[in-house]
Amino acid sequence: MDNNNIRGFGDSISSYQIYTLLFSLVVGTQVLMMPRESVEVSGTDSIWIVFISGTLVFGIVWLIGALMQKIPRQNVIQLVESMANKKQWWMGKFLALPFALVLGGLWLWITSIVTRGYSDAINIYVLPRTPQIVILISIIIASVVAVSNKLVITARITEFLLPFVYLPIPLFIAGVAENGDFRNLFPLFQANWDKVFYGVITTMKSYSGYSILFVYMAFYQQPEKSTRTHAVSYLAITFFSWLTLVSCLGIFGTWEVTKLMYPPIENVKSIYVPGGILDRVDALFVVMWMVNILTTIVIIFNATVEVMMTYLQLKEKRRKWVAITLSIIVFFLSQYPPNINKLWKWDRWSSIAEMIITVLFVGIFFILWVVRGRKKEEDHATS
Amino acid sequence: MRLLKFLPVILVCLLLGGCWDSQELEDRLSVTGIAIDQDKDQLVVSILTPIPQNNMGISGGATATQQPVQIFTGRGKTLSDATNDIRFQSNKRVTFGDTRLIIISEKVAKQGLSNLLDAFGRNPEFRRREYMIVAKGEAQHFFQLRSPLESNPAGYIISFLKNKSEDELIMKKKGLNHFFIDEANPVDQPILNYLSIDGQKVRWNGVAIFKEEKMVGILNRIESRSLLQINHNGTGEDLVTPCKVKPGLIAIQPNIVTSKVRFGNRKGRAVFRIMVNVKALVKEMTCSVNLDDPKSLQKVSRHVEKAYEIQAMNTVKKAQQLRSDIYGLGNFIRTYHPTWWKKLNWSTDFSKADISIKYKVVINPLGVRKTN
Numbered sequence: 001m002d003n004n005n006i007r008g009f010g011d012s013i014s015s016y017q018i019y020t021l022l023f024s025l026v027v028g029t030q031v032l033m034m035p036r037e038s039v040e041v042s043g044t045d046s047i048w049i050v051f052i053s054g055t056l057v058f059g060i061v062w063l064i065g066a067l068m069q070k071i072p073r074q075n076v077i078q079l080v081e082s083m084a085n086k087k088q089w090w091m092g093k094f095l096a097l098p099f100a101l102v103l104g105g106l107w108l109w110i111t112s113i114v115t116r117g118y119s120d121a122i123n124i125y126v127l128p129r130t131p132q133i134v135i136l137i138s139i140i141i142a143s144v145v146a147v148s149n150k151l152v153i154t155a156r157i158t159e160f161l162l163p164f165v166y167l168p169i170p171l172f173i174a175g176v177a178e179n180g181d182f183r184n185l186f187p188l189f190q191a192n193w194d195k196v197f198y199g200v201i202t203t204m205k206s207y208s209g210y211s212i213l214f215v216y217m218a219f220y221q222q223p224e225k226s227t228r229t230h231a232v233s234y235l236a237i238t239f240f241s242w243l244t245l246v247s248c249l250g251i252f253g254t255w256e257v258t259k260l261m262y263p264p265i266e267n268v269k270s271i272y273v274p275g276g277i278l279d280r281v282d283a284l285f286v287v288m289w290m291v292n293i294l295t296t297i298v299i300i301f302n303a304t305v306e307v308m309m310t311y312l313q314l315k316e317k318r319r320k321w322v323a324i325t326l327s328i329i330v331f332f333l334s335q336y337p338p339n340i341n342k343l344w345k346w347d348r349w350s351s352i353a354e355m356i357i358t359v360l361f362v363g364i365f366f367i368l369w370v371v372r373g374r375k376k377e378e379d380h381a382t383s
Numbered sequence: 384m385r386l387l388k389f390l391p392v393i394l395v396c397l398l399l400g401g402c403w404d405s406q407e408l409e410d411r412l413s414v415t416g417i418a419i420d421q422d423k424d425q426l427v428v429s430i431l432t433p434i435p436q437n438n439m440g441i442s443g444g445a446t447a448t449q450q451p452v453q454i455f456t457g458r459g460k461t462l463s464d465a466t467n468d469i470r471f472q473s474n475k476r477v478t479f480g481d482t483r484l485i486i487i488s489e490k491v492a493k494q495g496l497s498n499l500l501d502a503f504g505r506n507p508e509f510r511r512r513e514y515m516i517v518a519k520g521e522a523q524h525f526f527q528l529r530s531p532l533e534s535n536p537a538g539y540i541i542s543f544l545k546n547k548s549e550d551e552l553i554m555k556k557k558g559l560n561h562f563f564i565d566e567a568n569p570v571d572q573p574i575l576n577y578l579s580i581d582g583q584k585v586r587w588n589g590v591a592i593f594k595e596e597k598m599v600g601i602l603n604r605i606e607s608r609s610l611l612q613i614n615h616n617g618t619g620e621d622l623v624t625p626c627k628v629k630p631g632l633i634a635i636q637p638n639i640v641t642s643k644v645r646f647g648n649r650k651g652r653a654v655f656r657i658m659v660n661v662k663a664l665v666k667e668m669t670c671s672v673n674l675d676d677p678k679s680l681q682k683v684s685r686h687v688e689k690a691y692e693i694q695a696m697n698t699v700k701k702a703q704q705l706r707s708d709i710y711g712l713g714n715f716i717r718t719y720h721p722t723w724w725k726k727l728n729w730s731t732d733f734s735k736a737d738i739s740i741k742y743k744v745v746i747n748p749l750g751v752r753k754t755n
Contacts, residue, residue, distance in 0.1 A: 124507055125507045131403065179556070186718040190721055252567075253564060253567065253568050270510075
């Protein structure tokens with residue numbers, strides 16, 4: 001039996017790697033659709049609503065962080081299992097099963113949605129003749145290769161690829177400077193409370209994936225400093241989302257944004273680079289975004305694999321087989337939505353499910369942590 | 384090291400999907416320009432494709448008699464229907480990724496472009512930066528141009544539009560992207576450059592005005608000048624006007640133009656006061672006016688201001704008659720007074736709006752010649 005509880009320094013992830021993981025996690029297919037979806041619901045008020053969403057998501061992340069700080073170097077499955085006596089280890093397994101299934105299932109679902117969203121975008125913009133199944137298989141194989149390694153390797157991949165994730169930032173600024181009209185960003189504060197509420201929920205969708213911290217925080221080098229790291233990460237993510245939104249809205253206005261499938265790509269398409277070089281900046285952008293989406297898939301998929309590895313207490317060499325097995329589920333799940341509308345529906349439901357599950361689980365895990373603390377005290381007193 | 388081991392695998396996997404979509408350059412029929420006309424109930428779509436081997440110059444093997452471009456024409460009920468017609472005429476794959484010019488005939492523009500342009504919006508090959516113009520007469524005739532300055536007619540028209548817009552003589556940024564944006568916006572009305580053929584040359588005839596998706600009128604060169612100055616802070620062409628002080632003419636070249644719009648609500652009626660500041664140079668003078676004399680200079684300046692104002696107000700009246708807010712004035716109300724905006728029916732209220740335009744012209748009399 002592999003001892004997953006003991007992790008060496010080499011298996012842990014630094015604060016900077018946490019930042020790269022969270023940033024790369026959020027910047028994926030969701031950000032491509034976020035301007036349209038949020039403007040559809042709350043118009044120009046999305047400009048400030050995005051900050052409320054960012055703050056609320058950070059609030060949820062803070063809750064996860066506060067919980068995980070109590071159980072350093074452990075993930076939630078290990079916390080639940082530790083509730084049972086060592087002699088009754090099967091009881092621990094029994095208790096942890098629903099949590100492993102719910103979290104693993106949720107992340108598999110999100111992975112398949114992102115994978116399918118990615119293949120749809122690639123199918124539309126880059127490879128219209130290539131069968132979608134081929135694109136799906138390619139990305140799933142690439143993800144399996146990545147997640148067949150320890151979680152820390154995923155962190156290193158995102159660290160390596162982060163500069164590519166940043167590259168759209170100058171493009172968005174150039175786009176709005178070249179084609180934007182500041183009047184498109186007004187009027188503000190016109191949405192009623194209903195629209196604000198739905199706008200917040202819609203924009204929060206673009207931040208989905210944060211629940212992976214239930215697993216990833218077990219690998220933190222300095223879990224006690226996680227609040228600061230998470231705050232910096234979500235500040236950067238919120239700024240990125242805001243910039244994407246403002247750039248698209250500034251250029252297209254509310255009416256045209258809502259007509260576009262992926263406004264950020266259309267935004268970049270309208271940029272003119274002097275000198276005739278990079279005539280099709282959008283091609284460069286799509287390639288960069290491929291990398292972003294790949295990292296998103298890898299990060300979430302890895303969380304699923306890690307949960308299964310922990311629950312089944314498998315040796316490290318079995319990781320790739322777990323990844324391959326789970327990838328088959330991802331493959332079939334990602335093929336399930338018959339069209340993009342159904343996929344968007346899934347996307348909405350998955351993000352709402354993640355919110356509910358995260359808040360619910362944080363509450364349950366806090367209770368379990370308190371119970372475990374008391375139990376330990378009692379054991380200590382009786383001994 | 385482990386990272387380095389599997390990175391190539393990831394990259395290879397990502398590239399695998401490209402097999403189905405690989406297209407050899409020689410197998411592509413790259414479209415540089417599209418002209419859209421109407422014949423009875425059918426769209427007539429002409430595409431202009433350069434022939435690479437005939438565009439390499441004499442040293443590259445091309446001869447002067449060889450055609451530098453080929454034109455394909457298709458017919459159909461929709462744009463894609465007509466494009467399909469073209470696909471069956473060509474031995475290569477028709478690709479629109481290099482399209483840089485869209486010419487729409489006046490007849491088509493008057494019938495409305497919304498449905499027509501839907502195909503451009505859906506096809507990811509189009510980059511939204513295509514130049515888009517309205518042609519006086521048949522659009523496909525523009526592809527028959529054989530200018531000695533440029534072998535490719537699309538290239539000739541594009542360089543014409545690019546240079547003239549950089550010189551601030553015509554409307555800039557009025558391509559597919561802005562048409563989509565203006566058409567979607569209920570306040571801004573689209574405008575496009577309006578060109579005609581003059582022998583083996585093209586001529587800018589002003590601006591085609593749209594109301595939503597349909598072309599409703601034209602502003603000629605002179606009428607377009609104030610629109611260019613107010614909307615884009617462009618200089619517009621030179622103003623030639625009588626000296627007034629003495630017999631003769633004076634040509635003024637606007638150098639820097641800025642504009643400011645103030646607006647208000649007078650008993651529910653929108654009131655706009657547009658101030659245009661022009662810094663200009665004297666380009667030519669056929670009258671003997673001493674511009675060193677401040678009084679004479681002021682008189683000339685006032686006269687130039689008056690001339691500008693009369694032309695600008697004529698343009699405003701025309702736009703109001705056509706109920707097309709080509710200045711985007713409604714955007715000021717929508718932006719800063721949304722509650723008031725919601726009560727307005729801008730199409731009607733724009734035509735009733737009280738709009739006045741004032742010019743402030745500062746003439747710099749200096750050239751390399753002091754007096755006439």
